[in-house]
Structure formats: structure tokens, C-alpha cells
Amino acid sequence: MEFVDNIKQRFSTATMLEKLIYINIAVFILSLLLGSFSGLYGTRTSFITEWFALPSDLNKFLTRPWSLATYGFLHAGFRHILFNCLWLYIFGRLFLEYFSDKQLLNFYILGTVFGGMAFLIAMNYFPIFSGSKPPIVGASAGVSAIIIGTATHIPNYQLRIPLINVYIKVWHLAVFFILMDLISLSGGNGGGHFSHLGGALFGFLFVKYYGNKEMDLFSFKTTKKKKTKLKTVHRSSTITPKGPYRTKSEHQKKIDTILEKIGDSGYDSLSQEEKDFLFEQGKK
Numbered sequence: 001m002e003f004v005d006n007i008k009q010r011f012s013t014a015t016m017l018e019k020l021i022y023i024n025i026a027v028f029i030l031s032l033l034l035g036s037f038s039g040l041y042g043t044r045t046s047f048i049t050e051w052f053a054l055p056s057d058l059n060k061f062l063t064r065p066w067s068l069a070t071y072g073f074l075h076a077g078f079r080h081i082l083f084n085c086l087w088l089y090i091f092g093r094l095f096l097e098y099f100s101d102k103q104l105l106n107f108y109i110l111g112t113v114f115g116g117m118a119f120l121i122a123m124n125y126f127p128i129f130s131g132s133k134p135p136i137v138g139a140s141a142g143v144s145a146i147i148i149g150t151a152t153h154i155p156n157y158q159l160r161i162p163l164i165n166v167y168i169k170v171w172h173l174a175v176f177f178i179l180m181d182l183i184s185l186s187g188g189n190g191g192g193h194f195s196h197l198g199g200a201l202f203g204f205l206f207v208k209y210y211g212n213k214e215m216d217l218f219s220f221k222t223t224k225k226k227k228t229k230l231k232t233v234h235r236s237s238t239i240t241p242k243g244p245y246r247t248k249s250e251h252q253k254k255i256d257t258i259l260e261k262i263g264d265s266g267y268d269s270l271s272q273e274e275k276d277f278l279f280e281q282g283k284k
Contacts, residue, residue, distance in 0.1 A: 016101035017092040056123040056133035072112030074137035108142035111199035115141020118198025141199030149203030
């Protein structure tokens with residue numbers, strides 16, 4: 001039982017980002033196992049897929065209303081879950097530099113719900129989808145909400161692309177993702193791309209109109225997030241204070257220098273000492 005205890009300990013101490021990835025992987029493995037056993041009886045559709053994927057038929061959806069959220073934890077194959085978890089990890093880490101664990105969960109779930117609603121509307125309105133109507137699975141809508149929400153909050157943040165060591169602004173990546181979805185709306189996975197756009201729309205609208213605020217998932221009430229000393233700044237917007245407080249403390253100068261470095265080269269350009277320093281300030 002030591003192995004199980006270690007897993008429980010690791011999960012309980014994990015961040016919300018890590019928990020979301022662990023849950024997706026666990027559900028994927030469970031779905032594969034059940035699908036394998038189902039194959040012995042002549043079908044490859046597992047119980048999990050049948051009852052928790054989001055059906056495109058409205059009548060069938062009414063018998064499975066919970067699927068509007070649960071489909072966001074299912075995946076159709078290894079490549080599907082690999083890329084979803086990869087983008088979730090990359091942008092989830094960046095998201096958590098400016099938002100809380102609770103906000104990450106809310107963006108993921110509500111982005112999934114908005115994406116599911118866009119999928120249902122598209123599949124039952126546009127004539128191109130009048131034929132075969134397969135269900136939808138995947139975390140892409142929730143991940144899109146996180147990606148677009150992050151890009152809306154810090155559009156000029158430069159993200160380093162591994163291996164080729166190239167920096168690209170997050171809003172450039174966001175526009176690329178949106179364009180790819182728009183181009184693919186009438187393709188074979190058109191319904192899936194509608195769901196991506198639904199999640200992206202939620203991420204954009206929430207950050208645009210509510211900014212960096214805490215949100216209660218169930219009551220939908222919002223309360224302003226407690227301000228910290230860490231803010232997104234740019235050189236062009238730095239204002240020299242007037243009056244008796246014109247001279248900044250060495251402590252504040254160090255914060256400003258590090259934040260300017262992030263604005264120029266991205267978070268990954270910081271030394272470990274600078275990252276530790278920012279982390280300590282964020283806890284104050």
C-alpha cells in the first residue's frame with residue numbers, strides 16, 4: 001500500500017495545474033482499460049465514454065446533462081491527451097503567475113462548459129453537421145480558455161519556445177490558435193473547433209471585463225483579488241513618483257528591475273535567485 005499512499009501524498013500536495021493533469025491521465029488510462037474489456041463483448045465504446053462524453057444530439061444530451069463538463073476530462077487517443085496536457089502545462093504555469101489555483105480550475109471547467117454549449121449549438125444549427133453526429137471529448141475548450149485568458153491579461157509576455165530557443169509573444173500564439181480554429185470550422189472536426197472557440201470566448205470576456213478577480217464557480221459572485229506587490233509593468237508605463245517619496249527603496253528597485261527583465265525576455269530568463277525573490281514577494 002506504500003505505492004498508493006505515495007500517490008495520495010503527491011496528489012494532495014500538488015498544485016491545481018498538476019491535479020488537472022493527473023486527473024486527465026488517470027481518466028484516460030481507466031477509459032483505455034474499460035474500452036479493452038468492452039471489446040471482448042464486441043464493442044470498443046467504454047462505459048465512461050458512453051455516459052460522460054458530450055453527445056451532439058440534444059435529446060441524448062438531456063439524459064446526460066453532466067456531460068457538458070465531464071467531456072473535458074476524456075480523450076480520444078494518446079496524441080490527443082499529449083498535446084492537450086502539454087499546452088495546459090505551458091500556459092497553466094504562466095496563468096498561475098498572475099492568477100490563483102481556484103481561478104485556474106474555474107477557467108478550465110467554465111471554459112469546458114462554454115465550449116460544450118458552442119458545440120451543441122453548432123451541431124444542431126448548421127446544415128453541414130446534419131449527418132453523422134459523434135460525441136465530443138477533450139480538454140481543448142478548457143485549455144483554450146486558459147490560453148486566451150492569459151494572452152488577454154499579458155499580451156506582450158514573451159514565451160520561450162524550447163529546442164529552437166525562440167521567444168514569441170503570447171498574443172501571437174493566441175491569434176494563431178484562433179485562426180486555425182476559424183479555418184477548420186467546416187472540416188471533419190468542425191464541432192470540436194467550435195468548442196475551442198467557445199472556451200476561448202469565455203477566457204477573453206472574463207479577463208476583459210473582470211480582470212484579475214476571484215470567482216465563485218457555483219454562485220458566480222466575483223470578489224476583487226487581494227493586491228500584491230507583483231504587477232505587470234512595461235518601461236513605457238513606468239511613472240516616476242513625485243513629492244517626498246520620489247526615491248525608491250533598494251528593495252522596490254530590485255522588484256522593478258526583475259519585472260522589466262520579465263517584460264523584455266520572459267520569466268524563463270530570470271536566474272534562480274531572482275525567481276526565488278519574486279516567489280517570496282508574492283507570498284507577502
